[in-house]
Amino acid sequence: MKQIFALFLLTIASAIPSLAQAQLLSPQDSGQQPVDRIIAVVEDDVILQSELNDAVAAIQQQYANQPGQLPPIDVLRRQVLDRLILMKLQLQRADDQGVRVSDSDVDQAAQSVAEQNKMTPDQLRAAVEQSGMSYAAYRQQLHDQLVVQKLHQSVVRDSVNVTESEVNNLLNSSNYKTGEVHLAHIQITIPSGASAADIQAAQTKAEQALAAVKGGMAFKAAAIRFSDAPDALDGGDLGWRRIDEIPSAFVDTISSLKPGEVSGILHGPTGFHIIQLEDQRAQSKQMVTEFHARQILVRPSELLSATQAQQKAQDLYNRIVNKHEDFSKIAKDNSNDDTTANAGGDMGWFQQNEWGTLVAQKLQDLKDGEVSQPFQSEAGWHIIQRLGTRSSDMTNQIARDQARQSIGNRKADQAYDDFLRGLRSSSYVKILAPELQDPNSTDTKASS
CATH class of the missing domain: 1.10.4030.10 (Porin chaperone SurA, peptide-binding domain)
Known part of the structure; x- marks a missing residue:
């Protein structure tokens, strides 16, 4: 439950x-x-x-x-x-x-x-x-x-774009670190257009939160009590994140922590933060299995009914398996897949799920050189021949993909956080119940 x-x-x-x-x-x-x-x-x-x-x-x-x-x-x-x-x-x-x-x-x-x-x-x-x-x-x-x-x-x-130069700069940076960390945080947000009094009130609250943690309060409990981040009631748990996804201003601080340790008060663009390093793990070598295969696709059309497409696929399968005709020539002459037909159905080397779950399952069940029975997808009827498998070191490519993703995630988090702060500060919100008004808030829209 x-x-x-x-x-x-x-x-x-x-x-x-x-x-x-x-x-x-x-x-x-x-x-x-x-x-x-x-x-x-x-x-x-x-x-x-x-x-x-x-x-x-x-x-x-x-x-x-x-x-x-x-x-x-x-x-x-x-x-x-x-x-x-x-x-x-x-x-x-x-x-x-x-x-x-x-x-x-x-x-x-x-x-x-x-x-x-x-x-x-x-x-x-x-x-x-x-x-x-x-x-x-x-x-x-x-x-x-x-x-x-x-x-x-x-x-x-509309606000997040990652360039290849940004990816290169991150990977080549002396500050770039690999591995993953499990983090929790306490965030004391500074409202958009904050006054000096707002900033001081936020800093005071952050100091109270840090003092509570140092005084023995569990970090999760302190996050629930003091944090005003959206995940506060979840104990501030950020889950596992790659180090390259973390804002660069916080990386050095986090890298200096041991599991269980808590940072001091960090001043970020949205307010004050306190971070706990829950755990960490090193990045391992990324090996993936790739498949080499070729296919024939028979697609129903106005001139070829679904039943006729199925029968045609079965006939082609019989020509390949029983009559030992050349798969490549049959694919060139009959396949309706524009991306592979001219290459004799050759799909090249690819990771298992790149052509969808149905193809992936068939590849898993086949042996090298074996031809599948015709099977149906939304595109039509397929015949797949598995040509080979290999184990490839994708560490560098995955690192680039992860760097691109981490930059995008970082920009997306910042963009949406800015959006929420702007939305909150520009909207009319009136809390009518006096007991629910924050005594430390200077937000007149929320309390007046």
Whole structure:
């Protein structure tokens, strides 16, 4: 059960059910009279008390076995409310930009969650409902998360570009280091257009967080209590990252840490950071298996029905296997694959999955020189002959690919973080409940 929420509901407080789905607390659940109220106005939408209650309850359930990891309830409620506000703003912006997610997209996401938990879709539904959540609300959360993913892709797509010279510069840099590190962090964000008082308040909060860790508080608990990064309620866990993905300003500090150690306060472009090195591992040599094969594709057309295409493929297979005709000549004369036909169907050397999962499976089952029975894909009917395999050292190529990816990820993270800060600072947000206003905040939009 917990694995389901680890995959998609770890950020349950970020997902916002529609107003039609917001439920009043029952007297049996709360011990109080059922009361719902608007606690925050977010542009032209609102957040209800019931939404916040549900989100907080989900976080408390997540940490049911470690309640001491959570901050005081007033701090927790403000943190969750901040998540709800940010999610609401992202969903509104996505709607303005015409971002849409279909029911089939949600079905596919639910199917993926079920598969990762080794469940059927019906078992997933039962598990969700057993947890106390309606399946409709669960699907709404999946929908919202997919919308935000598409918004993220839209934002970074137009602002992130990686050149070959940047890749070369990174690989040739004396500061370039290989290997991977498992990190956790505490981030105290400085608001966009911050005043001197804002910066001082953020630094003071960072100092309090570092003092708490040095005083014996578990780093995860300190992240939950002090961090205002989106992953704060996950204990600030950043997972495993390649060293080349980490902002260069932090690499030297992280490289000087031993597993379990915590950095001092680091000043970055978005605020103050405290980093813990959880673990590290060296980069190993990257060996991959490559295949050499050739293929014939028979594609149905207006002149060739699906049944006729299948029969033609079978006839070609019989000519190759039973009559021992030349595969290359038959491919040149009959294959409908424009990329390989003129080369006698030769696909060259490639990694197993480069031509899709169906071809990959057939290659795995064949021996060198063996020809597959015709099989069908969306493109048509295929005949594959495996010519050979080899083990290739792809360390350098993978290093280039990883360098390119890490530069892109770094730029994407920065671009979306800037987008979120700008979105938050430029949007109308009014918190109506006095007990939920941050006493240290100088954000007049959020409290006035």
